[in-house]
Amino acid sequence: MDATAAASSLRVPEPGGGAPEIRLEGVSKVYPDGTVGVAELDLAFAAGELSVLVGPSGCGKTTTMKMVNRVIEPTTGRILLGGEDVTRVDADRLRRRIGYVIQSVGLFPHQTVRANVATVPRLLGWDRRRTGDRVEELLTLVGLDPAVHGDRYPAQLSGGQRQRAGVARALAADPGVLLMDEPFSAVDPVVRERLQAEFLRLQETVRKTIVFVTHDIEEAVRLGDRIAVMSDGGHVEQFAPPAELLGRPANATVADFVGADRGLKRLAVTPVDPAGLEHPPVVGLDDGLAEAGAVLDRAGARGAVVLDRAGHPTGWLPAARATGAGTVAAAVVRDDAAVPLQAPLRAALAAILQSDAGWVPVLDGGRYLGVLTPTAVHTALRRSVHDPA
Numbered sequence: 010m011d012a013t014a015a016a017s018s019l020r021v022p023e024p025g026g027g028a029p030e031i032r033l034e035g036v037s038k039v040y041p042d043g044t045v046g047v048a049e050l051d052l053a054f055a056a057g058e059l060s061v062l063v064g065p066s067g068c069g070k071t072t073t074m075k076m077v078n079r080v081i082e083p084t085t086g087r088i089l090l091g092g093e094d095v096t097r098v099d100a101d102r103l104r105r106r107i108g109y110v111i112q113s114v115g116l117f118p119h120q121t122v123r124a125n126v127a128t129v130p131r132l133l134g135w136d137r138r139r140t141g142d143r144v145e146e147l148l149t150l151v152g153l154d155p156a157v158h159g160d161r162y163p164a165q166l167s168g169g170q171r172q173r174a175g176v177a178r179a180l181a182a183d184p185g186v187l188l189m190d191e192p193f194s195a196v197d198p199v200v201r202e203r204l205q206a207e208f209l210r211l212q213e214t215v216r217k218t219i220v221f222v223t224h225d226i227e228e229a230v231r232l233g234d235r236i237a238v239m240s241d242g243g244h245v246e247q248f249a250p251p252a253e254l255l256g257r258p259a260n261a262t263v264a265d266f267v268g269a270d271r272g273l274k275r276l277a278v279t280p281v282d283p284a285g286l287e288h289p290p291v292v293g294l295d296d297g298l299a300e301a302g303a304v305l306d307r308a309g310a311r312g313a314v315v316l317d318r319a320g321h322p323t324g325w326l327p328a329a330r331a332t333g334a335g336t337v338a339a340a341v342v343r344d345d346a347a348v349p350l351q352a353p354l355r356a357a358l359a360a361i362l363q364s365d366a367g368w369v370p371v372l373d374g375g376r377y378l379g380v381l382t383p384t385a386v387h388t389a390l391r392r393s394v395h396d397p398a
């Protein structure tokens with residue numbers, strides 16, 4: 010079964026499934042030694058969204074997250090899942106409704122991957138068949154081959170594979186909520202990027218309500234629907250979508266935390282704006298070169314976008330090559346790079362840097378809309394500061 014097919018069967022709601030909003034109301038945690046981990050916190054994590062908690066070490070991120078599944082009991086306040094006050098319900102039963110992924114994965118070392126993933130379904134009393142089917146499905150979904158990895162022990166997996174197994178275990182009983190405590194920080198940057206990309210695709214399908222703790226602002230920007238920047242005592246300085254956080258930090262603390270290079274980080278979260286596209290002359294492969302040269306002259310342009318017979322960008326025609334007999338096909342500089350309208354500016358800028366034309370064509374579906382230039386990238390970024398998404 011491929012991942013998409015496996016994912017679609019995940020939508021079957023389980024008891025306690027669906028993805029509830031998580032609401033913290035006046036929640037505080039005072040540790041026995043008097044340390045205030047979190048004080049009077051009011052925060053709502055929207056249903057089906059991935060909310061990230063970031064902030065300096067010791068600011069209360071982990072405390073906040075672990076109070077949601079009551080691994081840490083709040084001292085005061087209420088926590089509501091989909092409107093239900095879970096502050097006093099049975100904590101073990103609550104935890105079966107909440108998936109939990111931590112940095113060290115927390116797989117049981119003496120159990121196979123299959124047995125690890127089956128932990129919560131077994132606790133919930135699922136029969137062998139249903140549990141077995143579910144485990145196969147989940148392993149496939151997270152990119153592990155059940156036949157290859159299912160019977161291995163955690164020590165026989167790579168760091169990235171262990172993280173995938175950890176995610177599979179957390180999703181096994183289709184919980185509505187996932188808590189993730191620096192789940193990708195133990196692997197090298199290349200594997201981390203891959204796991205993040207896979208995880209984003211998975212979340213598009215399963216749409217859990219996720220609370221995700223990280224130290225890494227880049228990771229927060231990449232993954233988060235919303236990011237909470239916290240400071241000491243669990244104080245929330247700003248809770249906003251990445252583009253807004255980077256474009257309009259609420260105060261100096263947030264600005265410092267997101268970094269002086271936040272303009273660059275915004276590239277990852279600001280989409281291509283159709284209003285910012287430029288429209289150089291467009292010629293077809295079968296047009297005459299002389300005719301194309303005349304078009305370029307009239308426009309005073311240094312080059313034209315060349316479309317193929319189906320209307321797709323296939324390269325560009327520099328003005329200097331638009332002379333002589335023959336058709337554009339003989340002189341075109343082939344380059345089929347293009348980006349879709351929804352692409353982040355970072356992808357567009359990367360494509361521009363690869364191209365001799367100094368632009369990248371932008372497509373809406375298959376339709377050519379115009380080209381994006383470095384100037385347009387700059388304008389779009391400046392605009393996102395004043396009018397963040």
Ligand SMILES: Nc1ncnc2c1ncn2[C@@H]1O[C@H](COP(=O)(O)OP(=O)(O)OP(=O)(O)O)[C@@H](O)[C@H]1O
Nearest residue numbers: 040042044045046065066067068069070071072073
């Ligand atoms: N069991 C405990 N007893 C006393 N104080 C604690 C306990 N656990 C955490 N704290 C304190 O509570 C505060 C918040 O800790 P928490 O672990 O939530 O921070 P964090 O933001 O997750 O930090 P880090 O990024 O370093 O993991 C810190 O000052 C910490 O020292």
